[in-house]
Amino acid sequence: MQINIYNKVMLLIGIACATSCADYEKSIAPPYTLNEIIYVDRLATNDYELTLKDSGNWTVYTGTDTKNINWKDSQILSEEQKIIQVKNNTPNNRLFFAAVKDQDTLFLSEREIDFENTVNFRDIGGIKTVNGKHTKWGMLFRSGELSELTDADLAYMESLNIKTILDLRTDEEIEDKPDMYPTGVKWKHLPIGDLGNKADMNKMMDTIRNADPETFDGGKLMEELSVKFINSKTNFKALFAELLSQEGDRTPLLFHCTAGKDRTGFSSAFILRALGVDKNTIIDEYTLSNYYRYEYNEETVEKAAKFYGLDQRILRPMMSVRPEWLKKGFDEIDKQYGSFDNYLLEIGVDSTAKANLRAKFLH
Numbered sequence: 091m092q093i094n095i096y097n098k099v100m101l102l103i104g105i106a107c108a109t110s111c112a113d114y115e116k117s118i119a120p121p122y123t124l125n126e127i128i129y130v131d132r133l134a135t136n137d138y139e140l141t142l143k144d145s146g147n148w149t150v151y152t153g154t155d156t157k158n159i160n161w162k163d164s165q166i167l168s169e170e171q172k173i174i175q176v177k178n179n180t181p182n183n184r185l186f187f188a189a190v191k192d193q194d195t196l197f198l199s200e201r202e203i204d205f206e207n208t209v210n211f212r213d214i215g216g217i218k219t220v221n222g223k224h225t226k227w228g229m230l231f232r233s234g235e236l237s238e239l240t241d242a243d244l245a246y247m248e249s250l251n252i253k254t255i256l257d258l259r260t261d262e263e264i265e266d267k268p269d270m271y272p273t274g275v276k277w278k279h280l281p282i283g284d285l286g287n288k289a290d291m292n293k294m295m296d297t298i299r300n301a302d303p304e305t306f307d308g309g310k311l312m313e314e315l316s317v318k319f320i321n322s323k324t325n326f327k328a329l330f331a332e333l334l335s336q337e338g339d340r341t342p343l344l345f346h347c348t349a350g351k352d353r354t355g356f357s358s359a360f361i362l363r364a365l366g367v368d369k370n371t372i373i374d375e376y377t378l379s380n381y382y383r384y385e386y387n388e389e390t391v392e393k394a395a396k397f398y399g400l401d402q403r404i405l406r407p408m409m410s411v412r413p414e415w416l417k418k419g420f421d422e423i424d425k426q427y428g429s430f431d432n433y434l435l436e437i438g439v440d441s442t443a444k445a446n447l448r449a450k451f452l453h
Contacts, residue, residue: 210350219366234350237267308407351379
């Protein structure tokens with residue numbers, strides 16, 4: 091959930107339950123939900139590992155950018171050799187790959203950008219549209235908060251060449267935890283979702299603090315937030331205006347909230363839908379937050395249970411994402427506007443703007 095919900099929930103519960111302790115049971119690790127022919131992982135050694143999830147023989151070439159591939163040297167991914175590793179000797183050097191089979195060429199890189207002090211930072215490149223094109227790598231990034239980045243994180247972010255950051259959080263969140271980013275990056279505030287004033291926040295915290303774990307419906311609370319997100323038309327219009335105003339083919343943009351899953355998840359979903367990605371794939375990308383936030387979520391839930399007495403059945407729904415929450419948002423759009431295309435028109439994305447977006451962010 092938003093509004094630094096983790097800190098505030100645990101603080102309020104801690105005041106009420108300072109001497110209590112709740113049970114903690116580790117949850118099953120969520121699956122990687124996005125269907126990819128070749129999965130790319132960056133290892134702790136900084137080397138890359140490519141795993142073939144499909145059949146056939148793919149010739150893999152390496153480069154420092156999708157436009158700077160070394161077509162002279164290659165490795166083979168096949169049913170006999172489903173995993174290959176590629177050496178990478180420079181910590182801030184991100185590698186890209188071109189995998190070729192017959193007349194098909196897939197550009198690849200790691201999806202999660204592994205920072206020391208933020209989670210759920212990822213590239214939304216390499217996602218297939220209904221017309222067979224793919225989102226470009228290294229152009230659109232999404233993440234959680236950026237308030238505690240290390241020097242190494244900042245150096246790595248600078249190497250990603252990010253030029254624009256769109257902060258989707260509230261004024262209160264930004265005041266509490268302002269972003270850190272390299273010099274020269276353009277920062278813009280685009281709060282998504284009318285999450286109310288402090289009185290509204292306190293009322294919601296009271297509801298959570300006094301909730302009965304047997305009957306508390308955290309999912310319903312998140313569905314209600316989904317409706318608030320889609321009603322943020324002014325700032326979604328500004329978000330798409332930023333996407334359309336970016337100059338040059340390699341001018342990346344990052345958008346983020348606190349956890350990088352709700353407001354950021356909806357923003358990513360709307361962008362991908364405008365680019366022509368089907369709803370099922372969008373939902374798969376949306377639910378990847380459960381996969382990438384798993385370890386962080388487990389640490390938080392365990393701490394909340396052991397030190398603050400917070401029942402995990404209350405906290406878990408607000409730390410995850412569920413397909414039905416995004417579906418609820420899409421259904422509400424259809425109900426209010428008739429179609430997603432009509433909603434795009436409401437936020438200033440007509441057929442010409444949509445074509446410009448696709449020309450810029452697809453290949």
